[in-house]
Amino acid sequence: MDPRAASIIGIYERHAGAFDRQRARTLFERGWLDRFTALMPPGGTVLDLGCGMGDPIARHLAQAGFRVTGVDSSSPMIELCRARLPEQEWRVADMRALTLGRRFDGILAWDSFFHLDPADQRRMFPVFRDHAAPGAALLFTSGPAHGVAMGEFEGEPLFHASLDPAEYRELLSANGFAERAHRAEDADCGGRTVWLAQA
Template identity: 55%
Template sequence: MSFHESLIRGLYDRLAERYIADRPSVPWSERPWLDRFLTHIPPGGSVVDLGCGAGTPIGRYLLSRGHAVTGIDTSPRLIAHCRATLPDGDWRVADMCTLALSRQFHGVLAWDSFFHLGHDAQRAMFPVFRDHALPGATLMFTSGAEHGEAYGDYHGAPLYHASLAPEEYTRRLADNGFSVVDRVFDDPDCAGHSVWLAQRTH
């Protein structure tokens, strides 16, 4: 684990209550992408949410649509909140980078979480995505628009982000059996997110 990644893990657990208060109770800008993601998943299909945070709004929305949700986060405080408020989900304290659940899902989601990992950790995630994706499964994650690193600020704490180049994401997806369904950079209808939607083809 890099220094940057350890900072992120500590930040979200330390500021868990603020994060819970900051997140809206319903998906706003994320909803069109979540709906696109779900069009590729069968009714009642399973989704693993990597970096699920407080479970709201995304986990709550997926559950409301009838899907079986397994949420993964490194913050014990956030997972405790998920278990208390969304008991229909399966919420686990774990590190997405070393995840090995010995099962596969219809959907793999890493929204506003994967991009907190450093470059090498992101590269190592693509086999993790593959290992948890059923044949034909859908993968969606957010990234930056170009190779680089950046810091934001969250209640006075530095918030690390990193991105690979789009060409590298495309190559690593292909190398792990995924084809790109769509990608949009700096989506103005989604608060400037850069979003990847892919499907496991082999």
Template identity: 50%
Template structure:
């Protein structure tokens, strides 16, 4: 199992995922923090899956949602579940949407990228972040490459160290608002919330 096997694995489990994915919205406190009361926010959901329940929650708040997923079967469910949302069949590592968003999500998706690809994704986040955008990510709480399962499929995860993530956020103009490692409210996930404040490297603001 390596990182190139992730999308084919999700292709194979799409029907099972759609039927069994928890919809209790245990993520709600993090989603509310990312939205921060904005009206009509533009939301970019990377690795959106079927859209339930996360993208659906944002849509119900009046947000303009765009979902991106590299799994065509997952995206078909997304289009059915959120017919008014934008839906992009693409590998998140290679998107260039020529739009900026107020909320960017990588919930239970970003951690399926390899460590080098995670580092490179911060330029993608920056390219799609409006001034003041909030970026919500799940990662590990320490550097490593643990295995997990989705349905009956083995899947690999990767994580940098928290210090490495903090450096990447800062280098790409994001200020970390909080990091909650292995948080019980989020069912043991390690969750980052950051705010885009512009390109500090050039001394300017995007």
């Protein structure tokens, strides 16, 4: 593993409170979330990988009637989730080693999966596949092109990485997902590069 990627869990453990204070609650992701939920049955189940403190995305999904299982490697983040949305399910776990033995109607990895190094990103696609019910929706963000981009949070370097779009398409197809939508650096979503696929 790239040592810069290995530092991510510690950053979110140390700075959960700062992230919670700074995270926008405007739900600028709504357009993509609407497309995601349109592929799922009403009241369906969602696996939120790298759920953070659950607000605003998991809260939005729960309020729309979906049952959320949130997974994050940061214990303080999950504590915030449990306090705010106790009726949902929250787990402290590393998404890379996840084996819940259950399948979900939707799988979400919003602003989380891209903290993994390229090798770990490749290994996540079988994790997606193994947790996807027939017809499940998959929504994740990446970078626009292959490479590493370093950010900063609370004075610490923050690792981001991306594969090439062609490789994401190959991984989706090889693991039983069909691409439904993709937009690089979506200006309507804070410049994020977004993928929507379906099992």
